[in-house]
Amino acid sequence: MKKMLKIMAMLFVIATVVFAAGCAEQGEEEAAEGTAEESAPVEETASAEVNASGEDMPTYIVGTEAQFPPFEIVDSRGKVVGFDVDLLNAIAEDQGFKVQYLDQDFAGLIPALQTGNIDIIASGMTITEEREQEVDFSEPYITAGLALAVPINNEEIQSVDDLQGKTVAVQTGSTGFMKAEELKEAGGIAEIKDFPHVNEAIEELKIGGADVMINDLPVTEAFIAAQPDVIKIVGEPLNSESYGFAVRTGNTELLQKINTGLENVKASGQYDELLTNLPKYMEE
Structure with missing residues (x-):
């Protein structure tokens, strides 16, 4: 009888330990889950700018x-x-x-x-x-046009009729470039020098590397307004064009x-x- 009671007591102790361990493990898992939920990043939605119609602004x-x-x-x-x-x-x-x-x-x-x-x-x-x-x-x-520009002291070139045998500076891909090609094909220009930027074409004219520049009228006028003693426009606009x-x-x-x-x-x-x-x- 005493032996039986000892065995039952031992079983009770073991069951108690197992139960306590299980509760502890479950508690740790719940705590871990709670911590993970608290530390998980909150997805933020960016607020895009909207136009007057309430649509996102492209x-x-x-x-x-x-x-x-x-x-x-x-x-x-x-x-x-x-x-x-x-x-x-x-x-x-x-x-x-x-x-x-x-x-x-x-x-x-x-x-x-x-x-x-x-x-x-x-x-x-x-x-x-x-x-x-x-x-x-x-x-x-805006309405523009092409203009002939020469160094301020040039009196030889007065119009497109005076371009025979001359060297012309233009911007690559511009309508001035297209006009220069047209004039060269007609036998009125000896050489075309084209540059990626119009300020480079102006510089070529200033240093004497070209006799004349063909460029958009308002741009040439704006340059002359800023530096009036460098180049001048001669003749009439070569055409009328719009931007x-x-x-x-x-x-x-x-x-x-x-x-x-x-x-x-x-x-x-x-x-x-x-x-x-x-x-x-x-x-x-």
Whole structure:
């Protein structure tokens, strides 16, 4: 009997220990789960900017050749500024989208647009039939033209009729370049020197490496206003042309936003205010 009682007591002790261990293990697991829940990262939802319609504001990459004052230029802080930038920013604000500028050579802008590396071209780009086969243009936002420029002391060249045997400086891929090629084919120009940026073409003219420059009239006028004793415009504008913003062919949604925004900016009077600020970009 005594032996039986000892065995029962031992079984009771073992059962008690096992039960206590099980409770302790369960408690540790629950505590661990509770700690894990407390330390798990809380997923945060980013608050995107929305436009007037309550939709997320899309961001479009804008390609520009930022050495074309007063339309595009990089200021002392490394920021792209200019008339085109101010105008497109105003259009973007009106239409509820954002823009980010990418500076690159002018000749590479249309290929970059076609491959999807950029969404918009804002670079003082003239609307031409040839370019309209590659991109879709907005409504014109400024009327320009091509001008002949010569060193300030040059009295020999007075018009396009005086270009026989002369060397012409132009910007690569520009309408000035196209006009120079046309004149050369007609036998009126001896040599064409083309440069990635218009300021390089102006510099070539200044140092005597070229006799004349063919370039957009408002850009040449802006340079002369900033440095009046370097070059001068001679003769009449070679043609009349207009600038437009460009998007990929068939991107009607973005094109409509730009055209509607441009119309609204003009109607508000903001466009006229931007025009009055053109000379300030020559001071950057």
